[in-house]
Amino acid sequence: MAASAPLPETAAVHWRPRLTADRLRSRGRTWTLTTAAHTVPFVGTAGLLAALEPLSFPVGLALLAHAWAIPELYARRGANVVRPKPRAEEEPERVALGLLGDLVGHDARELHAQTGLVPERGALGVWLVGEAGAVLVAPGGRRVYCWCVQVPEPGLPSGDRIAHLLLALRTDEEGFATVANLAFSGAPWRLRRRMPPRARPALDAGVRLSRVSSPES
Amino acid sequence: MDTTGHSTLAEWTDGDTEATERAVAEFRRELDAGYYATVTEGEGQARQVTELPLDADLVILRRPIAGG
Numbered sequence: 001m002a003a004s005a006p007l008p009e010t011a012a013v014h015w016r017p018r019l020t021a022d023r024l025r026s027r028g029r030t031w032t033l034t035t036a037a038h039t040v041p042f043v044g045t046a047g048l049l050a051a052l053e054p055l056s057f058p059v060g061l062a063l064l065a066h067a068w069a070i071p072e073l074y075a076r077r078g079a080n081v082v083r084p085k086p087r088a089e090e091e092p093e094r095v096a097l098g099l100l101g102d103l104v105g106h107d108a109r110e111l112h113a114q115t116g117l118v119p120e121r122g123a124l125g126v127w128l129v130g131e132a133g134a135v136l137v138a139p140g141g142r143r144v145y146c147w148c149v150q151v152p153e154p155g156l157p158s159g160d161r162i163a164h165l166l167l168a169l170r171t172d173e174e175g176f177a178t179v180a181n182l183a184f185s186g187a188p189w190r191l192r193r194r195m196p197p198r199a200r201p202a203l204d205a206g207v208r209l210s211r212v213s214s215p216e217s
Numbered sequence: 218m219d220t221t222g223h224s225t226l227a228e229w230t231d232g233d234t235e236a237t238e239r240a241v242a243e244f245r246r247e248l249d250a251g252y253y254a255t256v257t258e259g260e261g262q263a264r265q266v267t268e269l270p271l272d273a274d275l276v277i278l279r280r281p282i283a284g285g
Contacts, residue, residue, distance in 0.1 A: 005265055009281050095222025105260060121261060132285060148285035155220040163218055164279045167255045170263035181284035
């Protein structure tokens with residue numbers, strides 16, 4: 001994926017530094033640390049309570065439930081970026097699908113028909129582009145980033161929404177990631193179980209592709 | 218790309234000056250309306266253009282994207 005001029009939409013988020021591969025990794029680490037900072041105190045307190053007074057175990061269980069729920073809520077937020085939206089009428093959907101099909105290869109067309117997501121290899125990893133967001137599987141397949149990004153235009157068919165995002169991504173991948181809002185970062189398995197079942201094979205394919213295309217850097 | 222799936226705004230061929238002028242005018246109008254023009258350049262690559270590339274097979278006009 002070769003970048004030409006920067007994506008013009010980046011001007012709307014001029015305060016954000018351009019998202020390079022290094023910055024992306026740094027954001028992933030920060031996300032993990034933040035999640036740990038939210039959960040470890042609950043686990044620690046539960047352990048301390050159990051040590052001081054075993055009969056306080058109901059409170060300990062409630063604390064552990066919180067520690068479990070927080071990362072799950074984050075993962076759910078990530079999965080929401082690939083949740084399908086209401087369809088437009090049948091004819092526009094068919095026409096849009098034709099154009100989208102012209103933009104991608106046979107394998108991507110098949111995966112889209114099966115899961116609603118279009119895979120796209122980039123310099124930052126393997127992207128799975130949906131109607132209102134994209135999942136980036138980092139090289140090595142051990143971390144995913146979920147991005148909330150869309151065309152704020154009502155009434156567009158699903159295929160067009162994906163084609164808009166795909167063209168922007170192909171024009172300037174780092175700019176695309178700069179414009180998008182990060183909704184989740186973490187292990188693929190954490191995201192997978194919160195994804196709609198139909199979309200899960202796309203994540204599996206993305207992880208496979210990211211392992212084949214580039215070793216973890 | 219629009220609510221109908223997509224619409225063909227203009228077609229032109231080498232040497233057809235009238236069609237080319239119409240295409241350039243239409244292109245300019247869409248850019249002024251806030252569309253961005255993109256030319257696909259093989260799998261995984263695209264280039265944004267601000268002048269109509271007359272040698273391109275296909276120029277796609279897209280709306281701006283934004284973080285949700």
